[in-house]
Amino acid sequence: MNSTSCHVCLEGLERVGSLAHERCAHAVVGAARLPEIDVDLAHLHTVGLAMVGRASLSGVQRKISLNLTAARSTLRTEVGAGRFILKPQAQAFPNLPENEHVTMRMAAACGLEVAPSALVPLRDGSPAFLTRRFDRADDGRKRRQEDFCQLAEKPPKEKYDGSAELCFRLVRRYAAEPGVAALRLFRQLLFCWWTGNGDAHLKNLSLLADDEGRHALSPAYDLLSTRLVIEDDPLALPVGGKRAGLTRRSWVELGASARLPNKVVEREIDALRRNLPACESLIERSFLPDAMKVAYRELLRERVLG
Ligand SMILES: Nc1ncnc2c1ncn2[C@@H]1O[C@H](COP(=O)(O)OP(=O)(O)OP(=O)(O)O)[C@@H](O)[C@H]1O
Ligand SMILES: [Mg+2]
Ligand SMILES: [Zn+2]
Structure with a gap:
């Protein structure tokens, strides 16, 4: 393993011999x-x-x-x-x-x-x-978590049987603050596509309840680039009916169907370019083997939307 990066934040470690700040x-x-x-x-x-x-x-x-x-x-x-x-x-x-x-x-x-x-x-x-685990309070109590497969009333084996649009409908219906949840969901789905994640299925998205029983999109989990290990892995959940070959227009249309303001959607898409340098330096400092670092950076550059 790369001994100079923190095993949590990936920034440099000043103390030799320790794993993390x-x-x-x-x-x-x-x-x-x-x-x-x-x-x-x-x-x-x-x-x-x-x-x-x-x-x-x-x-x-x-x-x-x-x-x-x-x-x-x-x-x-x-x-x-x-x-x-x-x-x-x-x-x-x-x-x-x-x-x-x-x-x-x-x-x-x-x-x-x-x-x-x-x-x-x-x-x-x-x-x-x-x-x-984010579904355990500090005192160990379980917080209620429902994944999108459950919310859609589908059995677990149908977790690939959905769409980005279905996820927005679920959020609009069940989240306490639907506008906030929809924006967070859009950002997460866009990030999954950008990073070549073909495994963002209905069980990899959840709503989490707070103590008052109000549901919000849970923190993101199970994020990884399946593209680094499976060539041309398509999206698990289609956007506008497409699992591959997505363009800026696909995302703008998804945002419109999710009732997000166009300005907000454009800003989210433009953020990919702004976030590219930070992501590239994280990849560089990561514990991936060199060939995967190169492939990951190429994927991100290829998918930044003009
Ligand atoms: N940090 C976390 N806090 C609470 N629950 C979590 C967390 N990470 C994962 N989970 C739950 O555990 C389940 C399995 O975790 P995860 O999705 O990371 O594993 P996996 O083996 O990659 O799953 P998959 O079948 O999607 O490949 C998730 O669907 C989610 O419900
Ligand atoms: Mg999972
Ligand atoms: Zn650190």
Whole structure:
């Protein structure tokens, strides 16, 4: 791994030997240092969740739920009840944890609200993606979360059976502040297309309830560039009926159908160009192998909309 970048924010580390800035570790795990994970990849593959037999990325990146020990230095696997989700390397596709880690940082740089996350080494040294659950309050209470597959009253296996337009209808219907939620959704869908994410399906979008039961779009999760591992991977949810070959016009029309003001939509699309340098430098500082860094930068440049 690149030893000079923080395993949370990807900025430079001044202290040799540590994985992350103290403040960054705090933001993710509530302690000054990132934890050691007390398992190795081989073991995770036996305790990980069952694989869903699809030809896409879906479900191949086995995930496991964990809790911190009292000293907060070690994460122990505890299927079901954990405050954290750990996603180790997948056997079928290379570098997914590094890919998800940098993509989540890029999303934050582009103004998306994202789940707190870090890249942590397992006992065997292999990196895993760690995220803190946003559907657990500090006292451990569960906050109500409904994904868009549930909101659309579809069974989980129909998570690819939807569209961007359907997502906006769901948000208009169920979010407490529909205009705010629609703008956040637009930004997230545009970001997914920009970064070549072909796995942004209905279960990768959720509404989260606050204590008063008011629903808002949840922080973004499961963001990664499937294009880096699957050639020409199309969008999971079509925009204007299209899963590929989207243009500026496709997005302007989507914004209009979502009843977002045209000025706002144009500003969101123009922001891709403005965000490009920050995203490129995050990619450069990331833990992806060099060939993937090059491919990721090329994809972003190719898709900036004129
Ligand atoms: N930080 C988080 N806080 C709360 N819930 C989360 C968080 N990250 C993921 N989840 C929930 O866990 C589920 C699985 O996580 P995630 O989507 O990252 O895994 P995955 O294996 O990549 O899924 P997929 O089947 O989409 O490929 C999500 O659908 C979401 O409901
Ligand atoms: Mg998912
Ligand atoms: Zn940092």
